[in-house]
Amino acid sequence: xxxxxxxxxxxxxxxxxxxxxxxxxxxxxxxxxxxxxxxxxxxxxxxxxxxxxxxxxxxxxxxxxxxxxxxxxxxxxxxxxxxxxxxxxxxxxxxxxxxxxxxxxxxxxxxxxxxxxxxxxxxxxxxxxxxxxxxxxxxxxxxxxxxxxxxxxxxxxxxxxxxxxxxxxxxxxxxxxxxxxxxxxxxxxxxxxxxxxxxxxxxxxxxxxxxxxxxxxxxxxxxxxxxxxxxxxxxxxxxxxxxxxxxxxxxxxxxxxxxxxxxxxxxxxxxxxxxxxxxxxxxxxxxxxxxxxxxxxxxxxxxxxxxxxxxxxxxxxxxxxxxxxxxxxxxx
Amino acid sequence: xxxxxxxxxxxxxxxxxxxxxxxxxxxxxxxxxxxxxxxxxxxxxxxxxxxxxxxxxxxxxxxxxxxxxxxxxxxxxxxxxxxxxxxxxxxxxxxxxxxxxxxxxxxxxxxxxxxxxxxxxxxxxxxxxxxxxxxxxxxxxxxxxxxxxxxxxxxxxxxxxxxxxxxxxxxxxxxxxxxxxxxxxxxxxxxxxxxxxxxxxxxxxxxxxxxxxxxxxxxxxxxxxxxxxxxxxxxxxxxxxxxxxxxxxxxxxxxxxxxxxxxxxxxxxxxxxxxxxxxxxxxxxxxxxxxxxxxxxxxxxxxxxxxxxxxxxxxxxxxxxxxxxxxxxxxxxxxxxxxxxxxxxxxxxxxxxxxxxxxxxxxxxxxxxxxxxxxxxxxxxxxxxxxxxxxxxxxxxxxxxxxxxxxxxxxxxxxxxxxxxx
Numbered sequence: 001x002x003x004x005x006x007x008x009x010x011x012x013x014x015x016x017x018x019x020x021x022x023x024x025x026x027x028x029x030x031x032x033x034x035x036x037x038x039x040x041x042x043x044x045x046x047x048x049x050x051x052x053x054x055x056x057x058x059x060x061x062x063x064x065x066x067x068x069x070x071x072x073x074x075x076x077x078x079x080x081x082x083x084x085x086x087x088x089x090x091x092x093x094x095x096x097x098x099x100x101x102x103x104x105x106x107x108x109x110x111x112x113x114x115x116x117x118x119x120x121x122x123x124x125x126x127x128x129x130x131x132x133x134x135x136x137x138x139x140x141x142x143x144x145x146x147x148x149x150x151x152x153x154x155x156x157x158x159x160x161x162x163x164x165x166x167x168x169x170x171x172x173x174x175x176x177x178x179x180x181x182x183x184x185x186x187x188x189x190x191x192x193x194x195x196x197x198x199x200x201x202x203x204x205x206x207x208x209x210x211x212x213x214x215x216x217x218x219x220x221x222x223x224x225x226x227x228x229x230x231x232x233x234x235x236x237x238x239x240x241x242x243x244x245x246x247x248x249x250x251x252x253x254x255x256x257x258x259x260x261x262x263x264x265x266x267x268x269x270x271x272x273x274x275x276x277x278x279x280x281x282x283x284x285x286x287x288x289x290x291x292x293x294x295x296x297x298x299x300x301x302x303x304x305x306x307x308x309x310x311x312x313x314x315x316x317x318x319x320x321x322x323x324x325x326x327x328x329x330x331x332x
Numbered sequence: 333x334x335x336x337x338x339x340x341x342x343x344x345x346x347x348x349x350x351x352x353x354x355x356x357x358x359x360x361x362x363x364x365x366x367x368x369x370x371x372x373x374x375x376x377x378x379x380x381x382x383x384x385x386x387x388x389x390x391x392x393x394x395x396x397x398x399x400x401x402x403x404x405x406x407x408x409x410x411x412x413x414x415x416x417x418x419x420x421x422x423x424x425x426x427x428x429x430x431x432x433x434x435x436x437x438x439x440x441x442x443x444x445x446x447x448x449x450x451x452x453x454x455x456x457x458x459x460x461x462x463x464x465x466x467x468x469x470x471x472x473x474x475x476x477x478x479x480x481x482x483x484x485x486x487x488x489x490x491x492x493x494x495x496x497x498x499x500x501x502x503x504x505x506x507x508x509x510x511x512x513x514x515x516x517x518x519x520x521x522x523x524x525x526x527x528x529x530x531x532x533x534x535x536x537x538x539x540x541x542x543x544x545x546x547x548x549x550x551x552x553x554x555x556x557x558x559x560x561x562x563x564x565x566x567x568x569x570x571x572x573x574x575x576x577x578x579x580x581x582x583x584x585x586x587x588x589x590x591x592x593x594x595x596x597x598x599x600x601x602x603x604x605x606x607x608x609x610x611x612x613x614x615x616x617x618x619x620x621x622x623x624x625x626x627x628x629x630x631x632x633x634x635x636x637x638x639x640x641x642x643x644x645x646x647x648x649x650x651x652x653x654x655x656x657x658x659x660x661x662x663x664x665x666x667x668x669x670x671x672x673x674x675x676x677x678x679x680x681x682x683x684x685x686x687x688x689x690x691x692x693x694x695x696x697x698x699x700x701x702x703x704x705x706x707x708x709x710x711x712x713x714x715x716x717x718x719x720x721x722x723x724x725x726x727x728x729x730x731x732x733x734x735x736x737x738x739x740x741x742x743x744x745x746x747x748x749x750x751x752x753x754x
Contacts, residue, residue, distance in 0.1 A: 082720075088611050097437070097499075098454060099612055114703070123704045126611040190728070197727065224496050323734065325727045330421065331600030 022195055025255050026179050033073035033248075034080075034171045040066040041160075041167035048160040052153035054138050059156065060235075063138060066163065067131045067237065071244040075206030075252070077328065078198055079181070079188070080173035085126070086166045092126040092133070093231060094217060100136050103127035104155075111151050115158035118165060129162055132232065139234035196256070197322040200312075203252050205327045207309045210245045212329075214238070215302040218286040225289040233285040242301070243278045246271060253312065260319045266311055274304040357656060358582040361643065364655030365589055366575040368645040369419050370568035372636075375412035375648045377561040380554070383409045383508075387554045391547040394532035403512050407625055410505065412648055414632035418640050421595035422588035425567055425574045431504075432492070433560050436619060438501035440510045442491070443549065445540050447515055457497045464491060464502075465546045482548040484556040503556050506620075511550045513622035520615055520702035522694070524624035586733065589658060593637045594726040597680075601633050602719035610712050615698035624698060627691035630715060634684045637722070638677040658729070666732050673725045680718030687711040 040062070047062035070090060081087035092100065103125045107115065114120045127133065137156065181188050182195050189195045213231070218238070220226035230238035250271040257264035278301055288294040317324060383405040390398040413434070419426045441450055441461035452461045462470060468480040477490050491502035501507055514527030530539040532547050540546075567574040578585040609617030618626040639645045643657025662670040690711055691697050700708025 085607065085611055088607065092611075096456065097616075098456065099614065103612075120704075125613045125703065127614075193731070194728075197731075221496065323727065323730050325730070326594040326598045326723050328599050328603045330595035330598060331604055 021255060021258050022182055022192070022199070024258070025199055025252065026182060029248075029251055029255070030073065030076055031174060031179060033069070033076075034167075034174045037066070037069040037073055038164075038167045038171035040069040041164040045157075045160040045164035048156045052156045054152070054156070059160075060138060063131075063134055063235070064237075066167075067134075067232070067235075068240075068244060070131060070167075071241055072248045075202045075209070075245070075249060077202065077205060079178045080170045083173060084169075086170055088126050089122075089166050090130045090163060092130055094213060094229065095127065095132065096229075099125070099127035100133055101140075104133060104136060107155065108151060111148070115151075115155050118158070118161055121158045121162050122165075129159060130166075131163065133159055134163075135232045135235045135237070193322055196320050197325050199252070200256060200317060200320055200322050201325050201327055203249060203256060203316075204309070204312055204324065205329060206245060206249045206252075207305060207312060208327075208329055210242055210249075211302055211305040211309060214242050214245065215286075215298060215305065218289050219295065219298055219302065220289070222292070222295070225295065227285070227287055227290045230286045230289075236284040238285045239278065239281055239283055242305075243275070246275050246278060246305075249308075250275075253308070253316070256316060256320060263311070263315055263319055266315070267308070270304070270308045270311060274301065274308060277301045277304055358586055358661070359579065360656035361658060361661060362579050362582060362585045362589075364643045364653075364657065365585075365640065366568055366578060367655065368639060368643070368653050369416065369574065370565060370572075371645055371647055371653045372412050372416040372419075373561060373565035373568055376409065376416060377558065377565050379405070379409035379412060379648060380558050380561050384554045384558050387508075387550055390529070391532055391551055394529045394534075394543075396529050399512070399527075399529040399532075403623065406505070406509060406512055407623065407628070408648075410620070410625060410628060411632055413505065414629050415636035415639060415645065417633050418592045418596050418636035420592060421600070422591035423574060423578070425577065426564070429560070429564060431498075432488070433504040433557060434506070435493075435498065435501040435504055436506050437499060437616065437621075438506055438510070439497075439499040440515065440622075442494070442500050442502065443507060443510060444514075444546060447517055449517075450515070457495070457499055459494055459497065459500055462494075465542045465549055468545075482545060482552050484552045484559070487549075487552055488556060503553055503560075505557065506622075507553050508550065508557065509620060509622045509625075511546065511553065516615065516622055516624065516698070518615075518698070520613065520698050520705075522696050522699055524696075525622040586658070586661070587730075589640055590726060590730050590733075593640055594723050594730075596633065597637055597719045597726065598723040601630065602716045602723075605633075606630065606712055606716050606719075609701055610709060610716075613701055613703040615701055618697055618701070621698075624691075624696050626697040627688045631681075631684045631688040634680050634715070634719070638681055641673060641677055661733060662729055669725070669728055669732050673722070673729055676718070676722040676725045680715065680722050683714035683718040687715050 044059070044062040044066040047056070047059045051058050053059075074087070074091060077087055081090075104127075106112070107124075107128055114124050121129070134156075137159070182198075185191055185195050189198065217229040217231075218225070218227050220229070227233075231241050232238060250267065253267040253271065254264050257267055277297075281297055281301065283298070286298055289298050313324070383402065386398070386402040386405040390402045417430075417434070420430050421427060439454075439457050439460040440446060441452075441463060442459055443463070444465040445463060446461065450461070454460050459472070464470070464479055464482070468478075470477055470479065472490065472494055477486075479486055479490075487502045487507075491500065494500045494502070510525075512527065513525030514531070516523065516525045518524075528539055530537055530543075532543050532550075533539065534543065538544075564574075566572055569575070578588060605617075605619050609615075615621060618624070619629045620626045641658050642654075643659065644652060644654035646652050659670055659674065662673060687697075687700075690700075695708070697712075699705065700712055702708060
């Protein structure tokens with residue numbers, strides 16, 4: 001499907017390349033990705049309804065599927081994901097000040113009734129909501145042990161129903177209006193250039209999160225590695241997230257290079273290298289960062305992701321004719 | 333000062349009469365920006381010196397009055413400093429230095445006693461409850477530190493960011509704030525930290541122990557703040573490094589101005605400082621959490637962004653520094669975009685102003701953060717939405733001015749092109 005679309009858009013390049021570029025990214029990546037996020041999240045909520053024990057295979061599998069789906073679209077942090085802070089509610093990470101265990105423990109300790117209705121739970125701290133709270137709750141004996149079975153069960157159902165609701169709202173907004181805003185600039189985006197800049201920023205932000213946070217945070221420094229900072233390490237998803245993010249970002253980089261064959265080739269090559277490196281790693285939670293003899297593998301992977309970033313910065317921006325713009329990672 | 337004021341008024345009139353010719357003069361825009369930076373750091377220094385005197389008075393003769401005067405001086409000192417934050421991102425010399433004076437958030441247990449609910453050392457920070465005030469010697473990364481004498485050198489050299497942890501904030505405004513107010517234990521209820529002046533009292537009147545060491549810490553931190561601000565004000569003087577670097581490459585300089593505006597508006601203020609605290613319903617995420625001065629910090633941060641675009645700053649003494657501005661540059665290429673940018677900056681200030689007015693009226697920022705507090709959420713979200721919205725226009729300004737040949741730089745990969753294809 002993708003190769004057909006790509007070939008088709010190449011044929012039309014001289015006439016309306018960028019319009020096809022945006023359509024391709026919407027139709028091949030964003031819209032199906034958001035649909036999968038919504039459907040897998042609904043399945044997760046149903047699984048929690050059917051079996052809400054923390055060791056439930058059904059719920060754990062559904063959690064993995066829905067979290068995978070989020071990883072495939074989590075770099076599209078604009079428009080529908082930002083309305084009502086939805087992406088924050090799905091994914092509060094990194095949690096550098098340990099807010100997730102504090103928030104979950106407080107709910108459990110107080111048997112807080114805020115979990116009783118979806119409306120109330122939507123006002124709860126984002127530290128107690130979304131996929132990263134699930135990571136903690138599914139695989140952390142301290143919190144699961146302190147909870148009464150009934151409250152614990154209700155908490156799983158509240159979190160998963162909230163995830164499903166949020167994912168559905170994002171999907172609905174993309175379908176109902178936001179895709180059209182990208183296809184026909186004039187309102188939120190005044191020009192096609194602004195649409196391209198938004199998509200370019202999504203690629204850059206995704207690469208930055210993977211290099212600096214998913215890999216950089218656990219790496220820490222040689223003298224002070226921080227393996228406990230690995231993303232979603234309780235459900236052993238840290239390495240998987242790097243692989244999924246590369247898998248999600250590659251087609252975006254290629255699609256944005258549709259008018260520049262040489263650049264697209266460079267992305268094919270560098271993404272393939274990074275992907276091979278992450279596949280070979282066999283270190284699900286980046287425990288090796290604490291081993292002076294072994295951490296170079298994770299460092300090398302980070303370098304490969306930074307190589308891709310460099311190409312995006314120095315070549316893709318100018319090729320698209322857009323500036324880097326600002327993203328949520330600017331600042332401290 | 334009057335001379336500068338008259339000069340800038342004359343420049344403004346000149347600009348109005350010959351907009352196009354004047355607007356093209358990037359050097360004039362950069363000079364005015366540097367003048368504003370210099371004035372803001374000078375004002376920060378002046379107000380910090382007033383704080384220094386007030387702290388000396390508090391430590392010399394602790395009383396409710398001297399403590400109150402020191403707190404007032406601290407709040408006044410934040411007004412010019414927060415307006416200077418827009419110079420951080422984009423000016424490496426400021427960003428490299430900023431952590432010494434405004435690092436946040438902090439694990440305050442490093443410095444002094446804390447409530448039992450604070451907990452002890454954490455996974456992230458083994459020194460979270462070190463309590464230097466109570467401990468004349470302690471172990472740090474395997475070395476014994478002699479802290480019998482609490483000096484600026486000890487705070488700056490051994491304690492600040494100890495163990496490589498950013499939350500070990502030993503210096504700057506927020507360390508001083510903690511020593512003046514103490515922990516705010518009111519959660520999302522109204523009320524700031526309630527440290528008693530007797531925490532600085534001599535002999536038997538001393539509460540919570542080690543009052544002499546606490547006083548020494550407060551004085552050392554305040555002295556350090558003054559010397560750090562002195563240094564930064566000098567960097568923006570006529571031959572200062574910050575000014576010279578900026579004027580050395582005009583296009584890069586204009587880019588630095590816009591980078592500061594956009595990065596502070598979006599990632600830093602709208603994201604890290606405002607939205608996260610709101611979404612976590614967590615008063616510990618307040619920027620000025622001990623003093624409950626967060627509403628002013630946010631307001632004056634926003635004001636700083638607006639200052640840079642309009643090229644105008646009202647000093648603490650009421651004088652105005654103004655001159656050629658980004659607005660002039662944009663007006664020359666796209667009048668509508670200039671109007672859009674000015675309108676959005678003004679809308680943000682209205683929203684932040686409404687939040688500030690509510691807080692000044694008794695609805696404090698930590699109350700606004702309370703779970704389910706719709707009115708508070710609306711006030712904070714108003715500011716966030718304004719900041720996010722104005723960032724879109726800043727991006728448009730970047731694009732519009734690029735037509736005039738501005739090149740952007742600053743990413744790691746551009747600084748290190750050899751990283752590509754190794």
